[in-house]
Amino acid sequence: MAGFSPDRYDSMNYRRCGRSGLKLPAVSLGLWQSLGDTGNEATCREVMYRAFDGGITHFDLANNYGNPGGNSELVAGRILVDMPRDELIISTKAGYGMWPGPYGDFGSKKYLVASLDQSLLRMGLDYVDIFYHHRPDPDTPLDETMGALDLIVKQGKALYAGVSNYQGELLGEAAGLMSDRGWAPLTINQPSYSMINRRIERDTLAVAEESGVGVIAFCPLSSGVLTDRYLDGLPADSRQGLRGDSGQSWYEEREKNGLWDGIRKLRGIAQERGQTMAQMALTWILRDDRVTSVLIGASRVEQIDENLAAGNATPLTSDEIDNIEAILAEID
Numbered sequence: 001m002a003g004f005s006p007d008r009y010d011s012m013n014y015r016r017c018g019r020s021g022l023k024l025p026a027v028s029l030g031l032w033q034s035l036g037d038t039g040n041e042a043t044c045r046e047v048m049y050r051a052f053d054g055g056i057t058h059f060d061l062a063n064n065y066g067n068p069g070g071n072s073e074l075v076a077g078r079i080l081v082d083m084p085r086d087e088l089i090i091s092t093k094a095g096y097g098m099w100p101g102p103y104g105d106f107g108s109k110k111y112l113v114a115s116l117d118q119s120l121l122r123m124g125l126d127y128v129d130i131f132y133h134h135r136p137d138p139d140t141p142l143d144e145t146m147g148a149l150d151l152i153v154k155q156g157k158a159l160y161a162g163v164s165n166y167q168g169e170l171l172g173e174a175a176g177l178m179s180d181r182g183w184a185p186l187t188i189n190q191p192s193y194s195m196i197n198r199r200i201e202r203d204t205l206a207v208a209e210e211s212g213v214g215v216i217a218f219c220p221l222s223s224g225v226l227t228d229r230y231l232d233g234l235p236a237d238s239r240q241g242l243r244g245d246s247g248q249s250w251y252e253e254r255e256k257n258g259l260w261d262g263i264r265k266l267r268g269i270a271q272e273r274g275q276t277m278a279q280m281a282l283t284w285i286l287r288d289d290r291v292t293s294v295l296i297g298a299s300r301v302e303q304i305d306e307n308l309a310a311g312n313a314t315p316l317t318s319d320e321i322d323n324i325e326a327i328l329a330e331i332d
């Protein structure tokens, strides 16, 4: 077992996930991009250790994360073996295409059960804490998908059931089915949410609250847009810089429509309150207590150090929130 800081629980806030007994750290870490690719296991280990030392107890995966797909779970498994399993919340998902044929995609019981078995093998775990259906399936009856989540919980392969990318009414239906049938409660929804992607404010957050479902916001930094990363040009080692020509056109398009100028203005507010842009973007999401946690990504330990501080930051004042809204309205 690796040695971890005895102070690791001193500064992070832990927030209750919906009406469940589960608490998640205000900041959680995902292993989708940057961390699960072949060849970067040492960085992944360093980042996960640093995160855990700072109170990040929750690591999020999916069957298809990493390059090649599945690699994030393999890498995570080799790292988790040296970490205290009972102090950790590990999640995985199935719902996007994972293997050929009709049983390796979407939301059938056949796919979800088989995929979780594969994920557990890849990670070398007996169970995950949260298992998600990764995206809505327009064809499979919702009660089959939710019934599969219930089965998985009853089998002890996951402790909590979750859905991801379910919005508004559909989230309510899914949570209602679980409760009406006496199935494992739907504990958490994982939607995209950031200063520049506010779809869930329309109805999903309200439905989550009514249904007692927690919310973990993915891509809270819009994959690096809501940080300093792109404010002095396109860095070659950034997520977009690594995409070559398509990253370059992505960057120029946003320069033309004034996005970077808007982010610089937001950074001005962050600086006035003694935060970095990334920290303020996370603090802004956590202003809403219907959101349990922000699910960040990181490509290096310095980003973890910076982002961790949002886990116990001073809340935004109403004036600061109004000033941020005014800039976001201009960016829109």
Ligand SMILES: NC(=O)c1ccc[n+]([C@@H]2O[C@H](COP(=O)([O-])OP(=O)(O)OC[C@H]3O[C@@H](n4cnc5c(N)ncnc54)[C@H](OP(=O)(O)O)[C@@H]3O)[C@@H](O)[C@H]2O)c1
Binding pocket: 029, 030, 031, 032, 033, 034, 060, 061, 134, 164, 165, 190, 218, 219, 220, 221, 222, 223, 224, 225, 227, 228, 229, 237, 238, 239, 240, 278, 295, 296, 297, 298, 299, 300, 302, 303, 304, 306, 307
């Ligand atoms: N359920 C779903 O459908 C779904 C979809 C997408 C993601 N997710 C989950 O959400 C997690 C996070 O997604 P994400 O990685 O896009 O999240 P993000 O936190 O919005 O972006 C993370 C990226 O931003 C950059 N960054 C982070 N902190 C920074 C800082 N302080 N300063 C400068 N740059 C910084 C890094 O990119 P560089 O590489 O440029 O350094 C980092 O990899 C995933 O790992 C996954 O678990 C779920």
